Amino acid sequence: MASAEPVKVKVFIGTMFEIGQNTGDRAGEYQHWYEKYWKDAKSIEVPGALKPVHCNQDGVCGSVLGMGKVNSSSSMQAILLNPQFDFSQAYYVLSGVAGTPPSRGTITDVSWATWLVDYDLGHRWAPEEGEPGAPVFIPRKGYEAYRLFHLNPTLVGWAVDLSKDVALQDSDSARVYRMRYPDAAAQAAPSVKTGTHMTGDTFFHGPGLSKEAQHIAKLYGADDYLITEMEAAALALVINRQHGTDRILSLRGAVNFDQGNPNETTQQHLDPAPGQTAGGFAETVSNITLVGAPVVDRIVKDWSVWQAGVPDRKAR
Structure with a gap:
C-alpha cells in the first residue's frame, strides 16, 4: 500500500507547555492556539517529540515542544525530520510566556523578537572575583554562528x-501589580512591542542579571533586551540547520518582571x-x-x- 502524502506545513506553531488538557480547562501556552486551529484535528504521534502534532486542513500545524533549550529543540528536530511532514516552505511561530525588564515592558505585553540571543554561551565568574561593578561575562570564541540570530526584518x-492594532486583554490584578514599580514602561497599559528575546x-x-542580559545584547549588536525566555534561540538553531531562519517568528507574552520592585x-x-x-x-496567554x-x-x-x-x- 502506498504511504500517505506528507502534510504540507504552511505554518508551524510551537509552544513550550500546557497546564492540563488542550481544551476545556485552565489555559497554558497551547490551549488558545489549539481551540482556534485544531479542535477537530487528529493527533499525529512523532517519535522523539514530547507531544503529538496537530494539523488542520489549511496546513497550520502545532505542538507542545517542552520547556528549556534541550527539551524543546529535541522535540523540534524530531518533528522536522519526521517524514509525515513537509516543512520545505513552512513558517514558524515560536510562542510562549516570558519575563520582561520593568524599564522596557509590562505584564500582559506581547513582543515579536527582532533578535534571538543565547544567554548561556560564554564565560562567567563570581562578581567578587572581578572588577567591582564591571560585567561578569565575556563571550567565548567558537559560538559566533549560533549564539544569536537576526530574524528576518521584513x-x-x-x-x-x-498585529499592532489588536486590542489586548488586561486584568485588575495586573494593573495593581504594575504600580509597585516606578518605571513608566512597567506602569503602562500592555502593548505589542519588538526587541531582543534572550x-x-x-x-x-534581579537587576544585576537583567543589566547583564542587556550588556550581552548590546555586545552582540542586537536590539535592546526585552524578553527573557528559555527556548527560542535553541529552536532557531535546529530550524536553521534544516531550512534557514528567514521564516521564523518568536512571539512572547510577559507574565512577570525579571526583577523585584525597589522594596x-x-x-x-x-x-x-x-x-x-x-x-x-x-490574559497574557490569550493575548x-x-x-x-x-x-x-x-x-x-x-x-x-x-x-x-x-x-x-x-x-x-
Whole structure:
C-alpha cells in the first residue's frame, strides 16, 4: 500500500507547555492556539517529540515542544525530520510566556523578537572575583554562528503591521501589580512591542542579571533586551540547520518582571507571599494568540504570495 502524502506545513506553531488538557480547562501556552486551529484535528504521534502534532486542513500545524533549550529543540528536530511532514516552505511561530525588564515592558505585553540571543554561551565568574561593578561575562570564541540570530526584518515588519492594532486583554490584578514599580514602561497599559528575546536555561533574575542580559545584547549588536525566555534561540538553531531562519517568528507574552520592585529583594520576588504574584497570566496567554493569529491567517489566506518567500510589505 502506498504511504500517505506528507502534510504540507504552511505554518508551524510551537509552544513550550500546557497546564492540563488542550481544551476545556485552565489555559497554558497551547490551549488558545489549539481551540482556534485544531479542535477537530487528529493527533499525529512523532517519535522523539514530547507531544503529538496537530494539523488542520489549511496546513497550520502545532505542538507542545517542552520547556528549556534541550527539551524543546529535541522535540523540534524530531518533528522536522519526521517524514509525515513537509516543512520545505513552512513558517514558524515560536510562542510562549516570558519575563520582561520593568524599564522596557509590562505584564500582559506581547513582543515579536527582532533578535534571538543565547544567554548561556560564554564565560562567567563570581562578581567578587572581578572588577567591582564591571560585567561578569565575556563571550567565548567558537559560538559566533549560533549564539544569536537576526530574524528576518521584513517578516517581523509584517507581524507588527498585522498585529499592532489588536486590542489586548488586561486584568485588575495586573494593573495593581504594575504600580509597585516606578518605571513608566512597567506602569503602562500592555502593548505589542519588538526587541531582543534572550534565551537562557538559567532563570536569571534581579537587576544585576537583567543589566547583564542587556550588556550581552548590546555586545552582540542586537536590539535592546526585552524578553527573557528559555527556548527560542535553541529552536532557531535546529530550524536553521534544516531550512534557514528567514521564516521564523518568536512571539512572547510577559507574565512577570525579571526583577523585584525597589522594596523587595530578588529572592522575595522569586518566592512571593500568597496573593503577591503579578496576575494577568490568563490574559497574557490569550493575548499571545490574539496577536499571532492575524499573521498565521494572512500567510494561509495568501499562500500563493507567501509560498515562495516573505513578500515585500508593499504587497499589503
